[in-house]
Amino acid sequence: MQTVSQLGMTPVKSGQLLSPREVRVDRRGIVGDRRFVIVDDGDAQLGRPGKGLFVGVRFDHDDAHATLRVRTPGGDDVSGDATAHGDPFPVDHLGIRTLRCREVGGPWDAALSAHAGRPVRLVRIDDGGNGVDVLPITLLGTGSVRRLERETGAAVDPRRFRAGVLVEAEEHAEDGWDGRLVQVGEVRLRVRSGVPRCVVTSFDPVTGVRDLNVLKSLAAYRPTAGLPDGLMPGFAAMTLSVYAQVETAGRIRVGDEVTVLDEP
Structure with a gap:
């Protein structure tokens, strides 16, 4: 039986992935996931040189209670009010869409800027939106992680792949779910294409230290794919895990059964 092994979300895009025991899912994905983004002094998200900075x-x-707590590897620990204020302004999201964001009060910009080595600030996505990259949910099988461990010759923490749902499943079982309906706890998902991986997988998901060349290992045995729905034409990378759209909202808990459904 396939079951939920781990859940993943982060309130701030690119921040350390948290592992709650239970999440609530609506049509936009895991509620509370990636509600904030970090931007530079030009109102732009940090590009490739900034990937992994906040892992x-x-x-x-x-x-x-509209509060946020931020803890950096350097020892900063700051908390405060996270209420958004002011007029919304546009933030480009990977060239895929534009996020409407608003400024956030609170004391953490100094700590985040010191950690990044450049001026940055935290903003909140307006109107209940979020900063998921493409589709609301990603699914990853534990068997796929174990295969990658054999390829790399090292232990691989599945949180490197920042999946919303880690499934106890056979090696690359999720590759066969493309186009299928999958029941995960109370939630029904429509699985789409594989997820092209990026350099963030090279960073330890707890310490943020770049320590493992995952992309090199994936290149030895995994197919490449682009983004679904014609997004970013010409872009392709090695895949691991799959995207999914939310068909039915509800709750997912660690230990819930994961069932691939026949078409109704």
Whole structure:
């Protein structure tokens, strides 16, 4: 039986991936996931040179009380009000879409800028939106991670792949779910294409230290694919895990059964 082994989300895009025991999912994905983004002094998200900078930074967001806590590997630990204010402004999201964001109060910009080595600030995506890259949910099988460990000759923490749902499943079982409906706890998902991987997989998901060339190992045995729906034409990379759209909202808990459904 295939089951949910681990869940993953982060309140701030590119921040340390958290592993809650239960999440609520709506049509936009895991509720509370990637509600904030980090931008530079030109209102742009950090590009390729900034990938991985905040992987080791832990963000804990309490939406009910509008507070945020930020802990950096360097020892900074700051908390404060995370209420958005002011008029919304546009932030380009990977050239795929434009996010409407608003400024956030709070004391963490100094700590984040010191960690990044450049001026940055935290902004909140407006109107309940989020900063997921392409589709709301990604699914990754534990068997696929074990295969990668054999290829790299090293232990691989699955959180490197920042998947929303880690499934206890056979090697690359998720590759065969393309186009299928998958029931995960109360949630029903429509699986789409594979997820092209980027350099963020090279960073330890806890410390943020770049320590493993995952892309080189993937290149030895994994296919390449682009983004679904014609996004970013000409872009392709090695895949691991799969994208999914949310067909039915609900809750997912660690230990829930994962069932590939026949078409209705």
